[in-house]
Amino acid sequence: MNIPNSELPRVIIIGGGFAGISVAKKLFDKKVQLVMLDKRNYHTFQPLLYQVSTSGLEPDSIAYPLRKILNKSNNSFFRLAEVDQINADQKEVKTNIGTLSYDYLIIATGSKTNFFGNENVEKNAVWMKSVPQALNLRSLILENFEQATITDNVEKRKALLNFVIAGAGPTGVELSGALAELKNHIISKDYKDLNKEEIQVHLLEGEDLVLPPMSKKSSANAQRFLEGLGVHVHTSTFVEDYKNNIVTTNTGKQFNTETFIWSAGVTGAPVKGLQAKAIVEKANRYEVNAFNQIKGYTDVFAIGDIALMQNEDYPKGHPMVAQPAIQQGEHLAKNLLRLLNNEEMKPFSYYDKGTMATIGRNKAVVDLGKLKFGGFFAWFIWMFVHLWFLVGFRNRIVTFFNWVYSYVNYDRAARLIVRPFKHKKVEMSDTD
Amino acid sequence: MNIPNSELPRVIIIGGGFAGISVAKKLFDKKVQLVMLDKRNYHTFQPLLYQVSTSGLEPDSIAYPLRKILNKSNNSFFRLAEVDQINADQKEVKTNIGTLSYDYLIIATGSKTNFFGNENVEKNAVWMKSVPQALNLRSLILENFEQATITDNVEKRKALLNFVIAGAGPTGVELSGALAELKNHIISKDYKDLNKEEIQVHLLEGEDLVLPPMSKKSSANAQRFLEGLGVHVHTSTFVEDYKNNIVTTNTGKQFNTETFIWSAGVTGAPVKGLQAKAIVEKANRYEVNAFNQIKGYTDVFAIGDIALMQNEDYPKGHPMVAQPAIQQGEHLAKNLLRLLNNEEMKPFSYYDKGTMATIGRNKAVVDLGKLKFGGFFAWFIWMFVHLWFLVGFRNRIVTFFNWVYSYVNYDRAARLIVRPFKHKKVEMSDTD
Secondary structure, eight states: OOOOOOSSOEEEEEOOSHHHHHHHHHHTTSSSEEEEEESSSEEEOGGGHHHHHTTSSOHHHHEEEHHHHHTTSTTEEEEEOOEEEEETTTTEEEETTEEEEOSEEEEOOOEEEOOTTOHHHHHHOBOOSSHHHHHHHHHHHHHHHHHHHTOOOHHHHHHHHEEEEEOOSHHHHHHHHHHHHIIIIIHHHHOTTSOGGGOEEEEEOSSSSSSTTSOHHHHHHHHHHHHHTTOEEEOSOOEEEEETTEEEETTSOEEEOSEEEEOSOEEEOOOTTSOGGGEETTTTEEEBOTTOBBTTOSSEEEOGGGEEOOOSSOTTOSOSSHHHHHHHHHHHHHHHHHHHTTOOOOOOOOOOOOEEEEETTTEEEEEETTEEEEEHHHHHHHHHHHHHHSSSHHHHHHHHHHHHHHHHHTOOSOOOOSSOOTTTTOOOOTTO | OOOOOOSSOEEEEEOOSHHHHHHHHHHTTSSSEEEEEESSSEEEOGGGHHHHHTTSSOHHHHEEEHHHHHTTSTTEEEEEOOEEEEETTTTEEEETTEEEEOSEEEEOOOEEEOOTTOHHHHHHOBOOSSHHHHHHHHHHHHHHHHHHHTOOOHHHHHHHHEEEEEOOSHHHHHHHHHHHHIIIIIHHHHOTTSOGGGOEEEEEOSSSSSSTTSOHHHHHHHHHHHHHTTOEEEOSOOEEEEETTEEEETTSOEEEOSEEEEOSOEEEOOOTTSOGGGEETTTTEEEBOTTOBBTTOSSEEEOGGGEEOOOSSOTTOSOSSHHHHHHHHHHHHHHHHHHHTTOOOOOOOOOOOOEEEEETTTEEEEEETTEEEEEHHHHHHHHHHHHHHSSSHHHHHHHHHHHHHHHHHTOOSOOOOSSOOTTTTOOOOTTO
């Protein structure tokens, strides 16, 4: 793999998401040799993927080359590689571009979409965990509008203009809001031959409220904002199947749609090779102790979505979102340096900075400790926080500019079908 | 196709390139019903495609939704469609989304890459006439750098880092310059494990100078600028074959490369259905009279690259570039309106506004009538003209911002592999 030999202990990080980047940054120019492996050459700012899907932002606004990040340090190396297997006995990682030994291994492979075993959903739905998938979804949405324009058959046109989203977590809520905005502000401009009232956005959620992890107040606010935008919210509704363009549910409600977006759950994305007991089966995540060491190992760590750290406050582990990943990464970096100095590691504790979700172009809900608020000011906070966290100067400016423009013009940036999806049989595979 | 019936005569325009857009704009809100058909939903600013390939600009900076353009008029319709055939007898256009009758038909389908019958080149080379192709080329370049990083075999690494471009027209020259800039300013930052001296850019040209259509002075300047950037220019060199990563030429010189970019020629992209004599065989373009009427027809017109209008000044037709396309489009719009008013049409005459090409990040050559100059001022003019012509306010600003940023930082915007190319067997097909 052409990584130079070094006197320094080698730390391999698998995955350049929030967790991988945050541990890497804190190890820059410390007494370790860093190697980051990822199957993509860029970091994806996942919280804004829904903006790419709905033509609000271009990929380069929410993705950033991993090399550019790792370049800031002399002892850091990036390799575009897919990891096949870990051989913990030999302290080696086997990849499609060769095998590399490690002194410490950090697994930060994140999560993947969870279909809960429903094969029809996996085969027929679309979802959005990566930039190419988000571009696929964008193409599908635009191709549906194009096709609806020329479709006389009412049933068929309904199916093309029905957007059904399963799962009212932040992704589902934000996507529904953005689709409603597309309907309200863009369609009558771009697709004047469509009757925009025929466009329907349905959001399905198994629990009895949207944004289940947030406060009751924010859930209620979010639902009100969504309904204000015209989104049909169906709570206590479980999806049973999706085939022949029909979504069936436990309540008997059916939805006729060519665009069924699955955002109803994620599951860990572990790597082959560690002993079976390291993985908590149901969650598909590595069981780690308070130092993020994977059960049964002292030199193999897991951080972020893929790590399941159970304690009193979080009996089911931390939420699979950016904040725990970032904090675990930073904490692990410090612990590694302590290890190298023969000091004792300190246990991780999660500081909940709050959660938020945006609904449409000027509303959001925010839970900040005991403070729970929603509306325009919340949206302003949401925008500020997201801009702030976007990696890299340029992205921040371009994104900001796009948002301001989009806000002033009620218009969305680019509605280009660059990855024709529908008639090309593009696979939704995660590596695409 | 769901185009409403209208009292007004229907004008169908096939193709939303420079020619198609310019004729459409001049017919907005006149007494015609306009229908534009294109297989993509966006206009591509082709002169800047090379910037997408070399990670300088994102697609949305150089592409613009056709619907957004046509929306400016009430009597205009866009349909995403591939034209299968013209039935001139029935005055109908047959497409993949149905058949539509016309009163006047304007063919503005442009050109496609010309391989001059060399099947190996067509099979093994890459080229760049569309946004997806430009993104493929970008991915290929970046994937080659990644692969070179991990390749010990010197010969193999050479092939990965040799970039060979056939054809020193504006595209070949601009692409070579941009690749040389990538080498000089980016590689040592992003790929510090690569020895940048191993990267070689070779530009091959059959004629004895680069930019053959320009003045001798500009050709000489361009060659000097290219060589100043480290590009190896091989004039009087014809490509004979490309297989097993080897480019062979008439001079005996061989090039070992995994990236052979073909920009050595274009040929018309006519539509099926018109009588054979309408097409000039060698050029693959429609023979048109001074009113852009296709030979043998009075109600079927061709404009832009696909039109071959021969006269004393241009015995082989106009150059296949943006200016004649734009001017013919505008002129035809006026002629159509004259026709509808029972006035006589006026013959087209081309006003040569000059030609220019840019080399790298701060040099260009410009032929402006008798004025021929090159260097930084020429680059400034080049940038100004290109920004000016970019369709749409937003694109102009974003592009300008990217250029300024790129200029100040010696850095390029986004080096994302969003369309993994090499190991995915993506076809270079034009419809991709």
